[in-house]
Amino acid sequence: xxxxxxSTTISGNTTVYAxxxxxxxxxxxxxxxxxxxxITWYRNGSRITNDKPQTPTTGSYGGVxxxxxxxxxxxxxxxxxxxxxxxxxxxxxxxxxxxSVILDIICK
Numbered sequence: 001x002x003x004x005x006x007s008t009t010i011s012g013n014t015t016v017y018a019x020x021x022x023x024x025x026x027x028x029x030x031x032x033x034x035x036x037x038x039i040t041w042y043r044n045g046s047r048i049t050n051d052k053p054q055t056p057t058t059g060s061y062g063g064v065x066x067x068x069x070x071x072x073x074x075x076x077x078x079x080x081x082x083x084x085x086x087x088x089x090x091x092x093x094x095x096x097x098x099x100s101v102i103l104d105i106i107c108k
Contacts, residue, residue, distance in 0.1 A: 003063055004091035005033040008099045010083070015104040016074040024074050024103065028085030029067045032059025037087040039068045044081055079105035 012026035030037045036056055041048040052069045059065040066087070084100040 001034060001061055001063075002091060003032065003034050003061065004089055004095065005030050005037040005087040005097050007031045008039075008085045008087045008097050010085050010099050010101050012101075014083075014101045015106065017106045018074040018076050018078075020073075022074050023071050024078075024083075025069060025071045026083060026085075026101065027067055027069050028087070028099070030065060030087040030097075032061060032063035032065050033087075033089050033091075034059075034061070034063040035089050035091075036064040037066050037089045037092075039066055040086045040088075041068075041070050042082075042084040042086065045084075074103075074105050076105055076107040078103050079107070 009029050016022050054068045056064045081103045086096050086098045088096045
């Protein structure tokens with residue numbers, strides 16, 4: 001059965017102390033889709049390049065669930081930034097599913 005993605009979720013710690021070494025680590029998970037969805041990340045509406053692999057696992061109804069980790073060094077300038085995960089496949093057209101989180105970066 002061909003199915004477009006219906007949802008994404010972002011997990012991870014969005015509150016991070018910016019001390020020069022702490023990283024923000026977020027994971028985006030799609031729901032089951034067929035064909036497999038592709039994940040793209042955005043920060044404040046601008047696409048982010050991510051070199052981490054997208055990991056597929058078997059989903060429901062013969063589909064595929066995809067997850068991908070995004071990791072970056074926390075800096076004070078990122079406080080309040082919106083990080084968004086978008087998922088789509090060839091069936092999506094302009095109907096891209098997305099979820100977002102707001103960063104809470106703590107500084108001295």
